[in-house]
Amino acid sequence: MTLEWDAAEYEVLSGPQTGWGLNLLGRVLEDRPLGGDESAIDAGCGTGRVTEMLLERLPRGSVLAVDASGAMIEAARRRFAGDGRVRVERVDLLQLEVEEPVDLIFSTATFHWIKDHEKLFGRLARALKPGGWLVAQCGGAGNISRVTRATEEVMGEERFRDRFVGWEDTKEFADPGTTRARLEAAGFGEIQTWLHEEPTRFGSVEDLARYLKTVVLRLHLERLPEADQEPFTQAVAARVAAVEDPPVMDYVRLNMIATRGRE
């Protein structure tokens, strides 16, 4: 299971992710419109903001919303209480198993949190009907390089260094070529993979620090005693703002569309 999230903060701060999810849905469904009665999985649903937009396209369909975080699942369950189209389940995507394969797997801002993409894509392929499709977006090669650089510098500071001995980043910012090959190996066809940039500006260093704490630095902050968490976050935010102020996060998104082959 992955780390816990502050679901209430994520709900407030996830405007960028929600916007990217909406754009991806719009773009994909222009080429491949839904009938409205399909079954879908939202893989890594978070609090359900993006799931809600998917559901608007499925008035007679169903969505299985899964996430590894208990806090996110609680928030999503509250959001969809009483909506008979939605089932919300706490599941690690690396262990995903479904009784009935679905027509569509949709996922946003999740796959880069999972290191083993080969295993992930294998699980997803098995959860799809033959001819079903995967539409996903996550952090890709070069994603948030300013934050990564700033974080490494702060981790190397005398006051924090000891806490990060043996640190290994477990995120996976993959490139389109590698992702295509991994999808092919998992049995997908008609594959499209590409990167696009989503530079995201924050109003102030304080706004950026709040966002970093909730979304980006959670794994780092786990290593630190409470008293060090705020100074660490502030130091990273200040370094990002030193590049450009108001600060910008240089997001790069990896998109993938693929169909599960027919046997």
Ligand SMILES: C[S@@+](CC[C@H](N)C(=O)[O-])C[C@H]1O[C@@H](n2cnc3c(N)ncnc32)[C@H](O)[C@@H]1O
């Ligand atoms: C940044 S949030 C994205 C949520 C939502 N899709 C959105 O776009 O706002 C990433 C989510 O991925 C989930 N996640 C990370 N690793 C996971 C795994 N192995 N299995 C299931 N969910 C996972 C986290 O719990 C978190 O809710």
